[in-house]
Amino acid sequence: MSADASLASEGAPSPGLLRQAQHGVDELDRREAYRQSREAAARARAFAEADAEALDGLVSVRPRQTVPRPQPVWDDAEVLVHEPVGERYRRLVVASSTIAHTALAGQFLMITVPPHAGDTILLPRPMAIHRRRPATADRPGTVEMIYGVVGRGTRALAAVPVGGTLQITGPLGRGFEFDSGTRSALLIGRGVGICGVMGAAEDARTTGIRTTMVLSGRSAEQLLGRADCAELGVRIIEATDDDGSSDLLTLQNSLRARFDGATPERTAPDVIMVCGAGVLARLAAELGAHWGVPVQASLEAHMACGLGYCHGCAGPVRTDPSVEGPLVCADGPVFDARIPVV
């Protein structure tokens, strides 16, 4: 999930606001709104280009899975929790015992957005499974998602009330996998991408893998996942734009320093798992190359089916023009990331 791209577009007034501004509001406000919208557009373009460049030649389909993939189902899931998280996100917990039971770390759902006051959303929206909580004797299994309200679909989704039902399809895709023998892991998430890797933290907890997670985001207040990490016994490294610690070079240096092998606590992790931006996937791949450990990166793509048949979600893998590249929904969203040998 490109948290950056959404950050970029969220920071600016909507075209609607801009339009309003145009009529009746004072001229300087209008100019400022225009300036901001153009800056947001430039930022969105720059992020998209940086992302594409960072991913160029970086990822490949992982070799066969060790764990069989669960059969996706669709379910009418009751909405148990639907609440704001900070200013920009929403937490959504739905009941689906089947999916909570079968979902693997790093898998995702397609959420069908119900019609909202005359507005019909056609395509379901892909969302990472942030947390899985299997059924117990007295409550159904649940899955938790956290999402940013960025466009028409997520806006309409945000209007679904607690107690309503959401149609969800999943679990989908190939998630994060720990090779047997893995003792330690470094997880890196940015923005809502933190939800993409949280499932791996859950698995790490179950299998006793020592885990550190980088929580990256704009500001310390907005960081997702702190409570989850505390619950899961994951060590946290915060990296924010506000204090510059999320800057790619700064972050790379601080991670290198922290895992420099000087003490057993500071040995390099056995695996790196990353989600949230192409540039972070590349950073992770560089760290992986430096430490000689594998890197798994979760990517995003526009999707329609989530199941592998619509061919809408081409992954950023260059192939022979006559051969279709991997599909993010079926061959990913998690790919191997390796710095290309030039």
Place this chain on the structure above:
Amino acid sequence: MSADASLASEGAPSPGLLRQAQHGVDELDRREAYRQSREAAARARAFAEADAEALDGLVSVRPRQTVPRPQPVWDDAEVLVHEPVGERYRRLVVASSTIAHTALAGQFLMITVPPHAGDTILLPRPMAIHRRRPATADRPGTVEMIYGVVGRGTRALAAVPVGGTLQITGPLGRGFEFDSGTRSALLIGRGVGICGVMGAAEDARTTGIRTTMVLSGRSAEQLLGRADCAELGVRIIEATDDDGSSDLLTLQNSLRARFDGATPERTAPDVIMVCGAGVLARLAAELGAHWGVPVQASLEAHMACGLGYCHGCAGPVRTDPSVEGPLVCADGPVFDARIPVV
């Protein structure tokens, strides 16, 4: 305004409901819903056909107006009252001193429906001006409308809150006119068509014309205009489907009997003004022919501009195929109604 057609469609479940019914609800309910929807469709068709037949050859453009027509404006009017009236209607009072000041009896507005939660309504909706209340020293002039929620546009309109603004264009069209010397009038309204003739009752009150109004509708509880008539000193004749008094023949006979000339109170009216259904316009024309008095009927048509330039609102007047017939928005909505000589 074809109150009957809207009655017909309101009585049945929406296609949406039907669709829901289809899934999960018990089979007998589903069959019943289907049956009701087909009945509603048959009713809608029958009403439309009866209306068209009744109007065939009935109306013509009235000779030149005696009063110059006010210049329409558009205004951003504050919503002062917006409340349910009975189960099926809504009262809407907006502030527009210009329009309240200039509007003539039987004129109408085009109401621009603001976007509602992602649903954009393109065409403004025509609505009769039910009541005009010119500005006083301490409050702006207002216009009152009453409308039925029948489709997408009126549904979105119903969501506009008190305190919001509505863009309205008006006053539009040629309304009802009393010839000088008119001493008594019979007004006939059905459903929301009662709003179409209420302006004439206001004028009658001002000029001291003795007025009787037929309030026709499905049931006594749902009849509009009782309080208005009381305020305006208008005698009421109720005609409802429930007790059969709105049946065309029954109504015609009871009106003939009531205005049979046996006493001064029972002399035929000097003019008949009607709004609400083609079949009522024909009934009025038959009474007019019987008593030898002129009849004015307000008609409806789908409209886009309301101003006379889009040519969307052809009136039900047969003309030479190379000549365009009158436009309801510009040459009406009020026409002369006369039983064609066969």
Place this chain on the structure above:
Amino acid sequence: MVAVRADTASPDARAASPDARAAFPDARAAFPDARAVFFAAAPAYRTTANALPVEAAMPGTPAVDLSVRIGSLTLRTPVMPASGCFGPELGALIPVTELGATVTKTVFGSARGGNPVHRLTEIPAGMVNSVGIPSHGPAGYLASLHPRYAALDVPTIISVGGHRPSEYAPVVAALGENGAAFELNVSCPNLDRDGTDIGSDPAAIREVVAAVRLVTVKPIIVKLPVLVASIADCARAAEEAGADAVCVANSIPAMPLDALTRRPILGNVIGGLSGPSIKPIVLRLVWLASRAVQIPVIACGGVQTVDDALDYFSVGASAVQVGTASFARPFAAVEVARGLRQRCQDAGVGSIRELLELEVS
């Protein structure tokens, strides 16, 4: 400057409703309505060397020049109404002089009565109309409508239609010296060819334009339909035959059914779909047409806001027409024109091209 006559389509009614100010002389003064406020908010113009009014620039910012040339005609601003979606009645409701031109409803050679009811409706996909283009013929137009257009003080583009390729030139000839340009509405069934649209056949377009070119020196705009095999071929046919611009595009033929009765809503069964949902379809056509021809492309389809207009400019349009949006917001086209000027001012540039360069950089 502003006509405040209440006009209607019927000569009777028109004659009977003279200047409304006479009846309510104090109405506008006593109760300023939103319309009055909108008129008052007109931007101040100054006149440049070439005698075109240009926005009085803020100190330090360049003057904004939005003018656009269509053949020999220069429009002050590249925004105009779409044919059939404007009438002189609007002269009293919006400051028409802020538009680049007016465009008339299509005039046919012979008088036509229009289609049976319903002539228009609104469905979730948009507005659908089958007005059927009632027309009084060129003589009727010149007698009753043209003087009212001419009084509006902006160039009048007269839309001309025909039922076969040969019918256009006589209408243009009959219109003589009236109007500033002609828009040939070729989205009309060709009765010589099984009722297929004239505008879907490059050969028929060529025939129409070539014939009209012989009878007028005024700018010719060819308004193309959406349902064509190749918009590039159609636009090139127009250009090669001597057109000065193409307008892309007309409404999209559609068939709305009543949800309850499943019967056609429109008396004519089929009508033209217009409004915002056709914009992504027309955007592609404008993009393709702009790459195919050198003459200006006027975009028409779903323009509601200044951003819609800029989207069209960004794919190559030189001007835009505003249709359906005017029904709900009679001032929509003026707002787009004002908005273009403001965007340029806000960005500190003098033209739309510069604005777009800034945007994509």
Place this chain on the structure above:
Amino acid sequence: MVAVRADTASPDARAASPDARAAFPDARAAFPDARAVFFAAAPAYRTTANALPVEAAMPGTPAVDLSVRIGSLTLRTPVMPASGCFGPELGALIPVTELGATVTKTVFGSARGGNPVHRLTEIPAGMVNSVGIPSHGPAGYLASLHPRYAALDVPTIISVGGHRPSEYAPVVAALGENGAAFELNVSCPNLDRDGTDIGSDPAAIREVVAAVRLVTVKPIIVKLPVLVASIADCARAAEEAGADAVCVANSIPAMPLDALTRRPILGNVIGGLSGPSIKPIVLRLVWLASRAVQIPVIACGGVQTVDDALDYFSVGASAVQVGTASFARPFAAVEVARGLRQRCQDAGVGSIRELLELEVS
């Protein structure tokens, strides 16, 4: 009956994910999800004389026969997926046997990689896709995909594409005895003719169909584009050249721009608009095509509900395809098929024609 294999597009992944029930043998039993409930709600069938399963009639009501013939092929129900909007992966998610047929994504003669990202998006007007039809060629299709379609136990209609009229017949020939019918997707740019769609040119349609007719006896369906000068001419060309049905229509070419950056959203700049907003446009085309030809017309465009399907039937369609609606509601096509049967039952009639006669009476 129901395949519960988790399929993906990558052979690797497929190999690695065998029957999910093995991994979670208790999942479905322990936690019945909405999908399981939907499967269980399948109508009971009985077999009639002509061996077609027909709804077990309630006492006193006629048996409902929804079957439709496309040439020599009889479909149990007139509802099928639209090409590109279905895959064998859905076999585990919906009761595919309740559909009349499956339709494959278009197979081209040579392998194609597909278009750059983004390949699809959603805008207010609908879904827009420019997947670009990645294809493994007929051999690749037969090796990897066809067995999975064949396992679904309903007729497979194989969609076939080409870049020039001559490319279709070889693909059909290469597919040999596989599949129950062929749908010729002629909404493909004709590289022999400046990239205009093959399907917008009646002569090219004739050429394609005639050539395919020579290599197969199976039913041929011709899927027509929207942007044509005359859908009647195109449908007639298909019929005259030997097609058994036409499918009307494909998605509508459109160009979505990003609201913020004003850049094309799709990697391919242009994509096909689909979903409910194209239905009024396609309804007209289906109406016109149905009046032009005797062969069945399969309607495709914005079908979401049984009422949408009935709208199409009411203007002359014999069957419908469900595309975009399946993404949000994978069971949409099955729901339409069930809904048609139910409407007939509710009305006490035995066929859709009788249902419509009842509705309009």
